[in-house]
Amino acid sequence: MSTIAPPVRGKSWLWQVTALSIVLGALLALSLKTQRQAVEKGEPNRRDVLSATYLGIKRENNDLKKQLTESKLKVEKLVRQQARGIHGKDYLRMLDESKMLAGTAAVHGSGIIVTLHDSPKKPAEIKQDAVSDYIVHDRDIRDIVNELFASGAEAISINDQxxxxxxxIRCVGPVVLVNSTQTAPPFVIRAIGKPDVLENALKLPMGVADGLFLLDMIEITKEPDIRIPAYSGVMKFSSAKPSEANPE
Known part of the structure; x- marks a missing residue:
């Protein structure tokens, strides 16, 4: 019985791999050469350009905030001059109260300072859920703020916001945006109100801060005089309009 030997396959794939490797090597060398030439010519790389752009926009934003604050002070001065001449002290008192309610006036008074930070303890289990419990999240901050307002806080700030x-208050990657401003731990929450009432509200068993106390993520101090800045952003209403006092 005769046997037929299988034909020997060609090794064309070896030449294809070799050719592909040569092409890739040439492209890599060309890329490195181009980058080296750019550095020698003093051309900035993309990261430097983006960093410089970001810093420039940040400086411009800070300058605009300063201009906005100065404009608000000028308007405030004019309003007070008009009110003093026409309506007197009652109108000024109503104006001050309205500004405090709106958050556009800096205020001070007794209250508490709540500091939130990541837990110094280490999770017993290396699981994503377990590790997440040891980090301050935006929901933790919201719960604390809501509880303070519900307990009679008259003014609250988070890291001076x-x-x-x-x-x-929302999480964006590793930071928390408060009033669209990036903040990071520790989160210092200042609240003006009755210190004992505010503190007891956060220390209720099974309350909003119970888990934070368990993991040493919260500190509360009572203060006789706390200063909270005015809102520094822009208030603009495009949809909401004032209703008539006595609509027909």
């Missing part, structure tokens, strides 16, 4: 009716 004043809380107003349109304030938001």
């Amino acid at each position: 004043r809380m107003i009716a349109t304030s938001s």
Whole structure:
């Protein structure tokens, strides 16, 4: 019985791999050469350009905030001059109260300072859920702020960001945005109100801060005089309009 030997396959794949490797090597060498030439010519790389752009925008934003604050002070001065000449002290008192309610006036008074930070303890289990419990999240901050307002706090700030009716607290990657401003731990929450009432509200068993106390993530101090800045952002209403006092 005769046997037929299988044909020997060609090694064309070896030449294809070799050719592909040569092409890739040439492209890599060309890329490195181009980058080296750019560095020699003093051309900035993409990271440097983006960093410089970011810093420039940040400086411009800070300058605009200063201009906004100065403009608000000028308007405030004119309003007070008009009110003093026409309506007197009652109108000025109503104006001050309205500004405090809106959060556009800096205030001070007795209250508490709540500091939130990541837990110094280490999770017993290396699981994502377990590790997450040891980190301060935006929901923790929201729960504390809501509890303080519900307990009679008259003014609250988070890392010097004043809380107003349109304030938001949300997580964006490793930072928390408060009033669209990046903040990072420790989160210092200042609240003006009755110190004992505010502190007891946060120390209720099974309350909003119970887990934070368990993991040493919260500290509370009572202060006789706390200063909270005015809201420094822009208030603009595009949809909401004032209703008539006595609509027909």
